[in-house]
Amino acid sequence: MDKGTLLFSVDLEDVRASIKNGDQYQERVPVNTERYLDFLRSHKIKGTFFVVGKLARQYPDLVKSIVGEGHEIACHSNTHVQLTKQSPESFRRDINDNLEALHWAGAENIVGFRAPTFSLTSKTAWAYDILGDLGFQYSSSVLPAKNPLYGWPDFGGQPKQMGNGLWEIPITLHTLPWLNIPVVGGVYFRIIPFFLISFSVKHHVRENRPILAYLHPYDIDEEQERFMHPDLSDNKLLNYLMYVNRSKVFGRLERLRKLCRFSSYQDYIQEQLEISVLLAS
Numbered sequence: 001m002d003k004g005t006l007l008f009s010v011d012l013e014d015v016r017a018s019i020k021n022g023d024q025y026q027e028r029v030p031v032n033t034e035r036y037l038d039f040l041r042s043h044k045i046k047g048t049f050f051v052v053g054k055l056a057r058q059y060p061d062l063v064k065s066i067v068g069e070g071h072e073i074a075c076h077s078n079t080h081v082q083l084t085k086q087s088p089e090s091f092r093r094d095i096n097d098n099l100e101a102l103h104w105a106g107a108e109n110i111v112g113f114r115a116p117t118f119s120l121t122s123k124t125a126w127a128y129d130i131l132g133d134l135g136f137q138y139s140s141s142v143l144p145a146k147n148p149l150y151g152w153p154d155f156g157g158q159p160k161q162m163g164n165g166l167w168e169i170p171i172t173l174h175t176l177p178w179l180n181i182p183v184v185g186g187v188y189f190r191i192i193p194f195f196l197i198s199f200s201v202k203h204h205v206r207e208n209r210p211i212l213a214y215l216h217p218y219d220i221d222e223e224q225e226r227f228m229h230p231d232l233s234d235n236k237l238l239n240y241l242m243y244v245n246r247s248k249v250f251g252r253l254e255r256l257r258k259l260c261r262f263s264s265y266q267d268y269i270q271e272q273l274e275i276s277v278l279l280a281s
């Protein structure tokens with residue numbers, strides 16, 4: 001079987017910023033980001049870091065290190081507010097603030113966006129026009145299924161160009177009759193048995209789809225203090241799962257390298273644009 005493409009990303013945000021009195025907990029983002037950079041460097045892989053504007057203001061040196069190692073920096077909103085809580089006007093302001101913070105920290109040529117908690121749905125699809133206006137080339141913000149939080153069930157699993165030419169790269173899901181699981185995403189990637197991840201990845205590779213992978217600083221953090229994570233409705237079981245198998249992430253990524261070559265999102269989009277030019281000629 002030919003290798004597939006895995007789009008590697010880290011959503012760079014500080015989970016402490018989304019909880020009450022979060023500052024009382026240890027600062028963990030820089031040390032965990034360095035570990036992702038070590039992993040990428042040791043395998044000569046380029047990845048994408050979707051960075052919250054507020055975090056870039058806090059850690060400009062971290063942004064510079066990411067850029068210095070040749071990785072892509074993309075937008076992940078200014079303060080991690082979901083699109084469903086924004087109007088088109090406030091979203092435009094938010095993205096401009098996000099861009100300004102990233103530029104200030106030393107990132108250039110920003111062409112990608114990921115909505116906080118994949119909150120781009122059919123109801124917030126107005127965001128594509130704004131992203132297009134601001135010069136973005138792609139978004140990776142859609143969960144193409146029914147979901148208790150967000151979701152766009154009839155989007156389909158393949159990346160596609162929206163009306164204004166902007167690409168959307170939806171989450172890679174493993175579909176069970178009662179559940180859709182983002183197979184290489186955050187907590188799911190940690191708790192699902194690896195044979196199921198491998199089975200699902202192979203299926204998507206055969207279907208010629210890129211594998212969308214997203215992780216956070218805390219996904220690899222075995223030393224993070226215990227606290228209730230945001231967006232879990234204070235559910236203790238879900239919060240327990242947030243801490244499970246954090247030590248397994250890098251090992252699992254190593255195993256996926258046998259099935260896929262890893263790429264940044266920007267490089268993948270560039271390839272798609274080149275293919276579409278070839279097909280049109």
Ligand SMILES: [Zn+2]
Pocket residue numbers: 011013076080115116117
């Ligand atoms: Zn996020």
